[in-house]
Amino acid sequence: MSLYVNTGADSPASPYLPVGAVVTRVAKLTDKERLFALAPESPMDFAYQPGQFFMAGLPGYGEAPFSITSAPGGRELELCIRAVGNLTNAIHRVSKGGRLWIRGPFGRGFDTTELKGRDLVYIAGGIGIVPMRSLIKAVVGRGDYGGRTLIYGAKTPSEILFQGEMDEWSGKGMRVMVTIDKPAGAWGGNVGVVTTLMPKAEIRPGRTTAVIIGPPVMYKFVIMALRQRGLRDEDILVSLERRMKCGLGKCGHCQINGVYACQCGPVFKLSELKGLPEAL
Amino acid sequence: MPPVTPMRFLAKAGWSRLVSGLVEDYLVYGTVKKDGFPAYGRITNVRDLILFQTPTHLSAKEFLFPQRETLLKFNMEDGGHEPVVDAPAQVIIGMHSCDIHAMNLMDVVFAYGTPDANYLARRANTIVIGTDCFPDQYCFCPSVGTDKVNEGFDLYLHPIKKGFLVRTGTERGGAILKKYASSRQATASEERELKALDKRKEGSFVTKLDAPHTELPAIYAQSDNSPVWDKIGAICYGCGSCNNVCPTCYCFDVKDEVKPDLRTGERVRVWDGCTLEEFSLVAGGHNFRRPRSARLRHRMNRKFRYLAGVFNAPFCVGCGRCIRTCLVRINIAEVTNELIREYRSR
Numbered sequence: 001m002s003l004y005v006n007t008g009a010d011s012p013a014s015p016y017l018p019v020g021a022v023v024t025r026v027a028k029l030t031d032k033e034r035l036f037a038l039a040p041e042s043p044m045d046f047a048y049q050p051g052q053f054f055m056a057g058l059p060g061y062g063e064a065p066f067s068i069t070s071a072p073g074g075r076e077l078e079l080c081i082r083a084v085g086n087l088t089n090a091i092h093r094v095s096k097g098g099r100l101w102i103r104g105p106f107g108r109g110f111d112t113t114e115l116k117g118r119d120l121v122y123i124a125g126g127i128g129i130v131p132m133r134s135l136i137k138a139v140v141g142r143g144d145y146g147g148r149t150l151i152y153g154a155k156t157p158s159e160i161l162f163q164g165e166m167d168e169w170s171g172k173g174m175r176v177m178v179t180i181d182k183p184a185g186a187w188g189g190n191v192g193v194v195t196t197l198m199p200k201a202e203i204r205p206g207r208t209t210a211v212i213i214g215p216p217v218m219y220k221f222v223i224m225a226l227r228q229r230g231l232r233d234e235d236i237l238v239s240l241e242r243r244m245k246c247g248l249g250k251c252g253h254c255q256i257n258g259v260y261a262c263q264c265g266p267v268f269k270l271s272e273l274k275g276l277p278e279a280l
Numbered sequence: 281m282p283p284v285t286p287m288r289f290l291a292k293a294g295w296s297r298l299v300s301g302l303v304e305d306y307l308v309y310g311t312v313k314k315d316g317f318p319a320y321g322r323i324t325n326v327r328d329l330i331l332f333q334t335p336t337h338l339s340a341k342e343f344l345f346p347q348r349e350t351l352l353k354f355n356m357e358d359g360g361h362e363p364v365v366d367a368p369a370q371v372i373i374g375m376h377s378c379d380i381h382a383m384n385l386m387d388v389v390f391a392y393g394t395p396d397a398n399y400l401a402r403r404a405n406t407i408v409i410g411t412d413c414f415p416d417q418y419c420f421c422p423s424v425g426t427d428k429v430n431e432g433f434d435l436y437l438h439p440i441k442k443g444f445l446v447r448t449g450t451e452r453g454g455a456i457l458k459k460y461a462s463s464r465q466a467t468a469s470e471e472r473e474l475k476a477l478d479k480r481k482e483g484s485f486v487t488k489l490d491a492p493h494t495e496l497p498a499i500y501a502q503s504d505n506s507p508v509w510d511k512i513g514a515i516c517y518g519c520g521s522c523n524n525v526c527p528t529c530y531c532f533d534v535k536d537e538v539k540p541d542l543r544t545g546e547r548v549r550v551w552d553g554c555t556l557e558e559f560s561l562v563a564g565g566h567n568f569r570r571p572r573s574a575r576l577r578h579r580m581n582r583k584f585r586y587l588a589g590v591f592n593a594p595f596c597v598g599c600g601r602c603i604r605t606c607l608v609r610i611n612i613a614e615v616t617n618e619l620i621r622e623y624r625s626r
Contacts, residue, residue: 017361
């Protein structure tokens with residue numbers, strides 16, 4: 001089907017060819033973030049884990065890696081995209097019925113089987129709630145997982161994502177604690193960084209697994225607080241942001257010391273990051 | 281494993297006929313001089329070739345992994361995407377042993393995991409004729425085991441007084457040798473002549489690594505906090521020249537280029553470099569390797585430790601190009617030797 005192939009019949013297909021995905025729903029979540037529900041036009045392997053990512057793009061604007069925010073197992077893929085640059089602003093102009101072009105899923109996500117029976121403490125900062133939502137939705141309300149707590153920090157009340165869903169998650173037995181960075185208007189909740197809420201979370205070393213996703217600056221402090229509460233590095237999971245260009249373990253952009261985040265990550269156990277000083 | 285074939289003798293006239301034949305049938309690139317420096321260029325006549333030089337300024341990677349390469353063509357109006365795999369039938373003449381080793385590493389890099397259709401198609405359509413070389417003061421291939429090569433080339437040319445001794449690395453190489461020129465089996469005295477030349481060359485290397493390359497992954501692993509990184513980081517311009525000239529630097533960026541009609545365009549892959557400031561920048565503005573010292577440390581670790589661990593061979597082939605090209609004389613061999621000294625004095 002490609003016009004310019006000048007090779008033998010057994011040559012591999014281009015791994016860069018994206019699949020068209022129809023936008024079936026767009027939800028404006030905040031001034032900057034929109035949720036896009038996507039249905040791929042041609043059959044593709046759609047089995048993904050929470051924590052994995054897709055490359056999504058538009059012809060003429062390029063492509064970038066985006067975390068999956070929907071729960072696995074559905075027929076749709078949801079990406080929550082913050083408008084910050086050329087590509088993401090162009091994606092925000094795509095409405096229902098339009099198309100994004102995707103490749104994936106890529107990377108290693110969360111092993112939800114391994115997490116069975118564990119108490120889970122989710123710690124999300126800012127847009128880190130986006131991939132966290134995929135994991136939360138995969139396990140929320142299920143009896144085969146232990147206690148659940150979400151600690152979520154946003155800059156301002158207007159930047160809180162998935163607020164409605166959080167009430168739903170609370171209804172299903174999850175403890176939800178939200179904090180904002182600076183006091184604002186009618187906000188009656190907690191003010192301060194996410195670590196200010198951590199003393200209120202029930203953390204039981206040996207039974208609790210903590211999951212951290214947030215801006216790079218957040219990890220160090222949250223990890224310090226978790227270690228003080230007695231959590232072992234094996235029981236702390238992190239998802240590390242890098243700007244992948246290929247998703248195939250080749251372009252080098254996501255390399256953390258000797259490890260390609262697009263292949264071995266983006267989800268890591270903290271214990272796996274020993275010897276990777278560039279990780280955090 | 282490559283077929284073991286006896287060394288053939290090819291007279292100078294036979295070599296001319298071989299090149300002339302290749303020029304008729306293929307796009308041929310080979311070593312020439314540009315502005316007085318060894319370089320690769322398009323060859324249309326055997327007289328264009330200048331063989332057996334010191335290493336070329338740029339490596340031959342551009343013929344297999346072009347600086348800019350189209351991956352897809354797209355139409356912004358109907359969203360059509362077409363993959364593009366441009367793989368001309370080409371010949372590279374004059375690749376040195378180190379560069380063939382580098383190419384063999386690239387072959388593995390682009391084939392493992394998800395195979396890279398573009399590279400592999402180009403590689404399959406490329407005939408490689410290796411040649412002997414003259415080391416300059418920056419070459420250190422014997423230190424990384426790349427001064428001799430036994431595979432990766434189709435033909436390999438050793439100059440002797442009367443003509444050339446030719447090794448055949450592939451069936452394709454044997455076929456073109458037979459098709460375009462007549463050769464005969466080399467005599468014992470011709471092979472002795474070559475051995476003597478090799479021996480003389482071995483003694484001519486100035487730059488050396490002070491530890492076996494197999495020890496370098498362990499030495500680099502202990503050297504993250506070495507003062508040498510700040511020392512070279514302080515003088516580095518972050519220009520990325522070392523990445524450009526390196527035959528095993530293959531990091532790239534993928535971006536879209538829109539045609540002036542504003543409707544069509546191409547998704548292209550272009551060389552990128554880990555020593556450039558924005559290489560590890562992420563969306564929120566955080567840069568995981570912002571200091572130049574961290575970027576240089578990353579590059580050199582990739583050469584001697586990170587990729588060496590995955591692919592079981594050093595990714596520095598000792599060609600000396602990054603040393604020759606560096607505006608501030610950062611010398612990867614000296615840096616490595618300093619790390620070796622620090623490691624041994626601990």
